[in-house]
Amino acid sequence: MSVLWVSSFTRQTASTATVSSSGWTHDEETRELKLRMHLLDQIDAFVNIGAIPTEFNALVMVSAVNxxxxxxxxxxLVLVRHQDRIHIAQIQLQTHASxxxxxxxxxxxxNLVCHESEHVSLVPAxxxxxxIDNQDFSRLQVMPAVASRVEIAPIRWNSSVSSPTHQERILEALKLHFSDPRLLQVGDVFGVPVVEAFPENTSPSLSMDPAPxxxxxxxxxxxxxxxxxxxxxxxxxxxxxKDDTTLVQSSHVATRLIHERIxxxxxxxxTGVPQSPSTTFQIxxxxxxxxVEWLHPTSLPMSVSIAIGGVAGSGKRTLVYNAAQELGLYVLEVSFTELASTSELQLLENVRQVVKKAQSMAPCILFLNRFFLTEKDNEEAQQRLGSTLMECIRREMRDVPLIVAVEDMNDLPVLIRQSFMYEIMLQAPSEEERLDILRQLTLSTALHPSVQLESIAHRTAGRTVGELKALVADASTHCLEALCTRDSINPSEAFQLTDAHFDAAIRLQETKASLGLGKFSIPNVKWEDVGGLEHVKDEIMDMVQLPLKHPELFASGVRQRSGILLYGPPGTGKTLLAKAIxxxxxxxxxxxxxxxxxxxxxxxxxKNVRQVFQQARNARPCIxxxxxxxxxxxxxxxGSDSGGVMDRVVSQLLTEIDSNLNQVFVVGATNRPDLIESALLRPGRFDRLLYLGICQDKPTQLKxxxxxxxxxxxxxxxxxxxVVAxxxxxxxxxxFYALCSIALSLAIKDRVAALDLYIETANREDVYSERPLHAAMVLENMSADDLQVQVSQQHFEAALPHVIPxxxxxEIAHYEKLRREFRSLQLGK
Incomplete structure (x- = not known):
């Protein structure tokens, strides 16, 4: 049986030691030693595993001088005191300690409720x-008295598993844990490692190597x-x-684990088993x-209530659980949809019951997810719900902070919104944050060496945390589908995500996003696709590229010009030009x-105007x-609308343009600039007006x-x-686009007619063939050059009569008049 050591110095001074009313031992010869505390995060980083004693939960390490x-x-054994808490601990030598x-x-x-860098006091036990009495204490090797009965309670935690098989494994781990003496006090928290090793499920192999x-x-x-x-x-x-103590397990309890991760x-x-990488998803x-700062001061006699806003998939739930892990708090999560009822009184009673349940599990975080208003147009019902929340928050809920997750903070009525002490509004992650999230999501996934997560992070601007998770999941699905179509699989390349898998996943997300309002993507329109308009190209590129390439020029507070209005006749390439930029x-x-x-x-x-501008900020740099x-x-x-809807939309548009639009460039296109609200054309808004007219000469038309x-x-x-002539x-x-499109269509028709003639002639001449020739047989044997469709001069000439200007x-004269008016307006600014 293992024993714990007590110093001979304590043995010599035990007879003269006295105990104060607080239980703190002191005497004239022993000086109280005050030191600054640092946490041990890994036992084998400081001592040899084979040299440490059985007890490691109550362990302190100091220098030889101390x-x-x-x-x-x-x-x-020594006594360690922090404020009014005292604990027995074992002391060891740390050769490199200060x-x-x-x-x-x-x-x-x-167990001492001690944080990093706080001071603690040490004296011999x-x-x-x-x-131990004084006679036994004279021995060099002694062991603390053995407990006859100990009652322990599992701590309720966010990752708790309650299956019967899992409980059996925990019971075996407890027996193994207490097979050696463990030094404990009432109120102590201790951890039991549960390590399971089992063969990996792999496909049958002829290899003689042991299974992973x-x-x-x-x-x-x-x-x-x-x-x-x-x-x-x-x-x-x-x-x-284990052999001498009766161990009794009671029901779950809730308590703070202030150093849970460590x-x-x-x-x-x-355990001596190599630790796997952390799977905790941090955002x-x-x-x-x-x-954590808002939730941490639990010693203050006040209730904490927090509202977290963000669109679906923005990471509200993950954020709450990350903070709870840092604080060591259990999270009681309740979906507000489960509390909703057709009866308003039942809803209010459900809220009160949930608060009571959280109080019985204190300390914990009460997390109301998917919070929404059941009756948006009923102000009295909103006031009653707000009053109920205020009543619950004002109760003795110091150990039960309330966190509510909503999609749009602006949807909350003023009374309910004022009930919360703090607010957090989650935006789409930045490029650096997206890269960090992608690295965490692919930590346990095999990536092809050619995969550049930096490039994927750049291409996924504006994506939420949930969308990034879906992106990696879709890429994995594409990889599995590709593997299933193979006849044989190389084990070294069995599962590797490539750029092609991520490209397919991004295209899939863009296809789904195109169904919504204000969705974004990086277009594929080159300058070669835009003919002419050289003067407009140069002006826009100077205006857009300067803040992107040299942001230091605007660091002094000079606001960048970010508003461009493209106006002119229809069909002059305004949308195409914006995509090319x-x-x-x-x-x-x-x-x-x-x-x-x-x-x-x-x-x-x-609201739609606000959402579109917010999506642009999330996707910056963005047009x-x-x-x-x-x-x-x-x-x-x-306006002709009696409700003034358009006036409010224009006011909202002005407000958004005047807000912070760093690396967001607003480009407008119109055929009627004379109908646009004049306030939008003032400096700082759409202050750059560019005219896109028709081609004035043949060289420009040729381009x-x-x-x-x-x-x-x-x-x-x-x-x-x-053709241009x-x-x-x-x-x-x-x-011109219509002209070229019709010419190509005519060329395709001629190519199809020639192919039909060839098939008809071949079948007429080859009367002895068992199978007649058909189009699929001909196309299968044709090369890529044979399949190309040639557009001839005759096709352009035949298409020209079908195009009407x-x-x-x-109308051209009218637009030229508008151009002169707005040019004089711009010169006058």
Whole structure:
């Protein structure tokens, strides 16, 4: 049976030691040693596993100088005091420790409620502290008195598993844990490692190598509720051993684990099994720190209530659990949908009952997820719900902070919103945060060496935490689907995510996102696809690229110009130009047509405007493109709607443009700039007006046609100059697009007709063939060059009569007049 050591110095001074009213032993020869505490996070980082004693939960380590000051030898027992708490601990030598530092096990720090860098006091232990009389105390090797009965209670925790099989494993781990003496006091928290090793399920193999072993490591925490022994008075600390102590387990309890993460790491380090990487998903460390600071001062006589806002998948739930883990608190999560009822009185009673349940489990966090208003239009019902929340918060809930998760904080009525002491609004993660999240999500996933998570993080701007999780899951699904189609699998390449898998997952998300309002993506429109407009290209690139390449120029507070209004006749390439800017600058692109934001319900149109701008901020750097801006922002006071909806939309649009739009460039396009609200054209808003007119000369028209036919397979005799010469000068870019599209369509029809003629001729001449020739047989034997469709000069000439200019001469004159008016307006700014 193992024993614990007590110093000979304590043996010599035991007869002269006295006990104060607080239980703190002191005498004239022993000096109280005050040291600053540092946590031990890994036992094998400080001592050899084979040299440590059985007891490690109550362990302190000091330098040789401090051992001499205390007059004890290594492995002796000492008393450790922090404020009004005292605990027996074993002291060991730490050769590299500073003389003002004491290293302490996290369990001892937990039981003393001691935090990093706080001061503790140490003195040698006396015989009565461990239930040994003076005669036995004279021996060099002594053991604290053995407890006859100990009652322990499992600590309720967020990852608790209650299956019968799991409980059996915990029981076996408890027996193994107490097979050696354990030094415990009433109220102590201790951890039991549960380590399971089993063969990995793999496909049958002819290899003689042993199957890989999967190691599952867990730590379960318990608290000592009561201890009994035949010795009277009952000593401060007792030894607990399986063969001599009756161990009784009671029901679950709730308590704070202030060093939970370090306690797990510390406990697993004693098993000698290599620790697996942490699987705790950590997001938004700044928000977690803020949440911990708000929840931490539990000693203050006040209730804490917090509202966390964010769209679905933004990480509200993960944030709460991250903060709870830092504080060592249990989370009682209740979905508000479970409390909702058709009866308002039943809803209020359900809320009160949940609060009572949380109070019975204190200390814990009461987390109301998916909070929403059951009756948005009933102000009296909202007031009653707000009053009930205020009543619950004002109760004695110091140990039960309330956290509510909502999707939009603005949807909360003022009375309910004022009930919360703090608010956190979660935005989409930045590029650095997305990279960190992707690294955590792929930590246990095999990645191909060519995969660059930095590039994926850049391409997923504006994605929420939930969308990033779905992205990795979709990429894994694509990988598995590809594996299932193979005839044989190389074990070394059995499961590896490649760029192709991530590309497919991103395209899938973009396809789903395209169904919603204000969704973003990086377009694929090059400058080569835009013919002409060189002067407009240069002006826009100077305005957009300067803040991106040289942000230091705007660090002094000079506001960047971020508003551009493209105006001109229809079909001149305004939307195409905006997409080309986003592609060339590698920026996200959000395209919104004015009518898409309008809604028949009061306040919904303004809400849509806010959401679109927020999505643009989340996806920065981003171009927010408003097509048909005149339909969204007409001149105020002249609208035909009696409710003033358009006036409120314009005011909301002005408010958003005037807000912080760092690396968000707002581009508007309109055919009627004279109908737009004049306040939008003032400096600081759409203060850069660019006219996109029709091509004024043949060389410019030639550039447009060359851009449109860049991917065509033209016949050698095609002369695009001759094609342009046949076109009128009032052709817009859309007209040239129609011309090229019709020419290509005619070429395809001719190619199909030639193929049908070839098949018909072959079948007529080959009368002895058993199977007649058909199109599929011909296409299967044709090369890529044979399949190409050539567009000839005749196709362009035949297509020209089908294209009617979309802008007449009178309309061109009208737009030129508008151009002169707005140019003079811009020069006057």
């Amino acid at each position: 051992l001499r000051r205390l007059g004890v030898v290594s492995h002796s 003389d003002d530092i004491v290293y302490m096990s996290p369990f001892l720090a937990q 006396a015989p009565h502290d461990i239930g 072993v999967v190691v599952n490591q867990e730590v379960h925490f318990f608290r000592v509720e009561a201890m009994d022994t035949q010795i009277r008075p009952i000593p401060r600390a007792l030894s607990v051993i 306690m797990k790491q510390y406990t697993l380090s004693t 938004f460390p700044a928000h977690v720190r803020r949440l 986003a592609t060339e600058c590698n920026m996200n692109f959000i395209s919104v047509k004015g009518p898409e934001l309008l809604n028949m319900y009061i306040g919904e149109s303004e 927010l493109f408003f097509d048909e801006l005149d339909s969204l922002a007409p001149q105020r006071g002249r 447009v046609v060359q851009a449109l036919t860049r991917k065509f397979h033209l016949a050698p005799q095609v002369d695009l100059k001759e 046949l076109c009128p000068l009032n052709f817009t870019g859309a007209d 979309s802008v007449s001469a009178s």
